[in-house]
Amino acid sequence: MAGEVLMRVEELSLHAGGRELQRGLNFDVCAGEVLAICGASGCGKSTLLRHMIGLQVPQQGRVTWVANGADRDVHGDDPPQREIGVAFQAGALWSSMTVGENLMLPLELYTDLDLPQRERQARFKLALAGLPDAATFDAEPAQLSGGMRKRAAIARALMLDPPLLCLDEPSAGLDPLTSARLDDLIVRLKRDLGTAIVLVTHELESLFAVADRLLFLDVEAHTATALGPPAELRDHGPAGVREFLTRGAAVPEENAA
Numbered sequence: 001m002a003g004e005v006l007m008r009v010e011e012l013s014l015h016a017g018g019r020e021l022q023r024g025l026n027f028d029v030c031a032g033e034v035l036a037i038c039g040a041s042g043c044g045k046s047t048l049l050r051h052m053i054g055l056q057v058p059q060q061g062r063v064t065w066v067a068n069g070a071d072r073d074v075h076g077d078d079p080p081q082r083e084i085g086v087a088f089q090a091g092a093l094w095s096s097m098t099v100g101e102n103l104m105l106p107l108e109l110y111t112d113l114d115l116p117q118r119e120r121q122a123r124f125k126l127a128l129a130g131l132p133d134a135a136t137f138d139a140e141p142a143q144l145s146g147g148m149r150k151r152a153a154i155a156r157a158l159m160l161d162p163p164l165l166c167l168d169e170p171s172a173g174l175d176p177l178t179s180a181r182l183d184d185l186i187v188r189l190k191r192d193l194g195t196a197i198v199l200v201t202h203e204l205e206s207l208f209a210v211a212d213r214l215l216f217l218d219v220e221a222h223t224a225t226a227l228g229p230p231a232e233l234r235d236h237g238p239a240g241v242r243e244f245l246t247r248g249a250a251v252p253e254e255n256a257a
């Protein structure tokens, strides 16, 4: 259900290499929203994402999957693995497998679907991610362009129809046109599948095009200093956030004040 809270982050601290990067992070992720995580390089965006998907255990605080009245600690005995799809920076697909095999792997691990069913699902998800060419299924990841690999990684992250998709800098290294197409894909996934998406991004244009809310991690204050709609924060947020959101990039007209 749109608006339902899926994940709750409470009093979370982030540490890396013996340093405290962030403290006292409190926010929810709601069904069907795109939440962008922003902040200066090194503030801990990727580290936060790793905590949210259960890859890194917090020294303080809690990340809880709360959808459907459940209360499952992301780092506990019953983590919501199937509920969270993940596509990280490198768009890492297994290079020893074809794209199709990469996509079918989660179904093999987590479902009883037989091979023809798995294949049908994989082709469907590839088409959904904008890779409808049948040849892509049998291609090796190395044969795809960077943009296609990112799409294939997103398709794989969608194989189990997760209510939440986490993307770490999906546009990194892509040309502006490919990056804009990826933004379109994110908007379509949210609109057509109702998938909530948590997105780490540096790209202002992308941020204004896709995000419903923005969480700003301040690298100096070591905590989140803003959470809200990007256009609102650009116009009325704290000074550091306004500066970050207006650093010379064009703001789309529909969002301009």
Ligand SMILES: Nc1ncnc2c1ncn2[C@@H]1O[C@H](COP(=O)(O)OP(=O)(O)OP(=O)(O)O)[C@@H](O)[C@H]1O
Pocket: 016, 017, 018, 021, 039, 040, 041, 042, 043, 044, 045, 046, 047, 048
């Ligand atoms: N495993 C690790 N060991 C030591 N230091 C780490 C580790 N992981 C991250 N760091 C450090 O923690 C800080 C935050 O890293 P993180 O990748 O979360 O930041 P970020 O905000 O995503 O940065 P960027 O925008 O540059 O990708 C960086 O200074 C990084 O060097």
